[in-house]
Amino acid sequence: MSSSNKISLHTAATLVFCSVTAQKGNECINANAKYCGECIQAGAKCGWCTDPDFLKQGETVSTRCDELQSLQKRGCADAMIENPRGGQRILKNKMVTNRSKGEERREKLRPEDITQIQPQKLSLTLRSGEPQSFDLKFKRAEDYPIDLYYLMDLSYSMKDDLENVKNLGTSLMLEMSKITSDFRIGFGSFVEKTVMPYISTTPAKLLNPCTGDQNCTSPFSYKNVLKLTNDGQKFNTLVGQQHISGNLDSPEGGFDAIMQVAVCGEQIGWRNVTRLLVFSTDAGFHFAGDGKLGGIVLPNDGKCHLENNVYTMSHYYDYPSIAHLVQKLSDNNIQTIFAVTEEFQPVYKELKNLIPKSAVGTLSDNSSNVINLIIDAYNSLSSEVILENSKLPEGVSIAYTSRCKNGVVSEGENGRKCSNISIGDEVTFSISVTAKGCPKQGKSETIKIKPLGFTEEVEITLHFICECECHKDGVKNSNLCHFGNGTYECGACKCNEGRVGRQCECSSNEVATEDMDRTCRKDNGTDICSNNGDCVCGTCECKKRDNPEERYSGQYCECDNFNCDRSGNKLCGGHGRCECRVCICDPMWTGSACDCSLDTSTCLASNKQICNGRGKCECGTCKCTDAKFQGPTCETCPTCPGVCAEHKECVQCRAFGTGEKKDVCEQKCNDFKLIKVKDRDKLPQPNDASYPVMHCKERDANDCWFYYTYAVNNNTETEVHVVDTLDCPAGPDIIPIVAGVVAGIVLIGLALLLIWKLLMIIHDRREFAKFEKEKMNAKWDTGENPIYKSAVTTVVNPKYEGK
Secondary structure, three states: OOHHHEOOHHHHHHHOOOOOOOOOOOHHHHOOOOOHHHHHOOOOOEEEEOOOOOOOOOOOHHHHEEEHHHHHHOOOOHHHEEOOOOEEEEEEOOOOOOOOHHHHHHOOOOHHHOOOEEOOEEEEEEOOOOOEEEEEEEEOOOOOOEEEEEEEEOOHHHHHHHHHHOOHHHHHHHHHOOOOOOEEEEEEEEOOOOOOOOOOOOHHHHHOOOOOOOOOOOOOOEEEEEEEEOOHHHHHHHHHOOOOOOOOOOOEOHHHHHHHHHHOHHHHOOOOOEEEEEEEEOOOEOOOOHHHHHOOOEOOOOOOOEEOOEEOOOOOEOOOOHHHHHHHHHHOOEEEEEEEOHHHHHHHHHHHHHOOOEEEEEOOOOOOOHHHHHHHHHHHHHOOEEEEEOOOOOOEEEEEEEEOHHHOEEEHHHHHEEOOOOOOOEEEEEEEEEEOOOHHHHOOEEEEEEEOOOOOOEEEEEEEOOOOHHHHHOEOOOOOOOOOOEEEEOOEEEEOOOEEOOOOOEEOOOOOOHHHHHOOEHHHOOOEHHHOEEEEOOEEEEOEOOOOOOEEEOOOOOEEOOOOOEEOOEEHHHOEEEEOOEEEEOOOEEOOOOOEEOOOHHHEOOOOOEHHHOEEEEOOEEEEOOOOOEOOOOOEOOOOOOHHHHHHHHHHHHHHOOOOOOOOHHHHOOOOEEEEEOOHHHOOOOOOOOOOEEEEEEEOOOOOEEEEEEEEOOOOOEEEEEEOOOEOOOOOOHHHHHHHHHHHHHHHHHHHHHHHHHHHHHHHHHHHHHHHHHHHOOOOOOOOOOOOOOOOOOOOOOOOOOO
């Protein structure tokens, strides 16, 4: 087997997918594949292990088919995994054309030499479920050739319109020269089927269907008046020779004419360029089924029936259906412009929605605006590109993503188209093709993708991967398959019809005998294959589980890989594998659930001693032998002196946001669990806990006391319970102090005043007593005061004579 078809390490890395364990199951296992080709068709993630010794006892052949990661986990080497991948080759990749009208003058390009779509041809090799994607580039070429065919209703109501159309050729050629230097124009006309009740079949009316003195031409279904030409004057001349005709009913037979214009390419003169069909009318249309009114029941055959440029089978075939017209217009890359009067705008707008790459314009009553209508409609049609693909083979799907102007990205149905594309603009479509299973028994198929209204297309050849590479090396009637009862391929036997068993050792008629069932019972018990499998050909084939990671095995399916002991909710603790309900531990792990580590590095203390020399390392955890020491490495001693002072700063910063370590608290003080309590009574007590608890009382810089406990719990976690309020000494009460001082001053003043008053009273009394004593001791006459002097002084005037 060639190495190119084996999965490489790089491929494995990019294609490994995680197993889905509890959802809808594994598509690879659910496929129950009996051989490699069937396996790889189940999905893109499926691989097949070709190692002859891969299967364990009790496992079925289909167990070889699994997701790549599962196969690798189960011991299948990368080189033994069949996992073919799809691919793509570009067979024709001609660059899109870059040219303008100026360049056209220097170098004349044929229409078939102009390229607007790239690449043109490629080959895809598809693996089931694996998409193959490629980019398709589209660029509107400048000065792209245009063929325009003007199809006109010549019933009597269009009489005034015909006069304006007679000069359309040269005028339209002049206007279109602004868009392209390679323009051709043609003309055709239609009226109605030439049978009753659409027209009058009386001889006189067949010659002149018009009434009165009007001179009209005989009724007809469709005429190709002028094949596509670049001679505008010829268009004017031939159209000028046309005459109005007439019919009886209002709807016209325009669908017959459109069908002939679409399928009669040689008579019309269509080139592989932009094809425009201008349909001009002032009435509605007949469609499939209306022909029964004239006794016409044969469906339209969609073929060309022009003789001498006249449709000759209008009386034989019914009108085409809208769907039939859509198909033929699309097949022939014709874009339709409906130039209709205001009255019939709603009808033709609904028709436009059914016909891709079509437009509707409002025609004036006398068709005087037809040139502007055609120019506007062409610009509208050419500014949009819509991709369509041919019929896909069964089981093949295709998805589009468009990357249009201004970075607009669309997916789904909108991913098929881009709008507002100007001449010279380039857009890109990402196209993804996916196959499911093996369509068409592996035969190659061809599909085509093209933009609607354009003749260019991309041809894609699809090849399907239906078998593994090792299938080619299979040995038919191999002796490894029980005397030639099967083909040995890809590491397993592919049994011939009527044979079963891992080595095709049994006939399908023998698989359910009692003797064979007996060999599937363990210790002559009653359960066949331990109720975990089926007895096939005397051998147990174990059942499959919904979870692809879980499986039964063993001679009697008595073993499994999912019923072993668990630790931490993980099978075998996540450090081993489960084999026959027993954990096989990874190196450095032991125990029934592989949850006991033999690594002692986790027991090393800071002094490089195991468990600080005060314990034993069991399953990677220290069991301290000294009751005073705790912690993961027996280095913590909650009751040892100095514990409170050692943790004071960290407790202070974490509980109260103060202290010397408040700025580095998060970095240096996160090694314990802090629990706040309301008061000291809520702190753990030594008698209440099953581990030592140290009570601490420390004082901060503000002379406030805080209380906490330090302990290491049974889970070796350091716990600190702290009272969440500080015990601070009460400060002085200012108001009583001030009041007391004021009161004291007042009282002292009053006391001093009273003392002064008392002293004054005593002094006065002493003076009065002294006075009284002196008064008693006085010796002078009491009749007259010796020291009394009269207040009256008498003065005698000497000059007074007493007269």
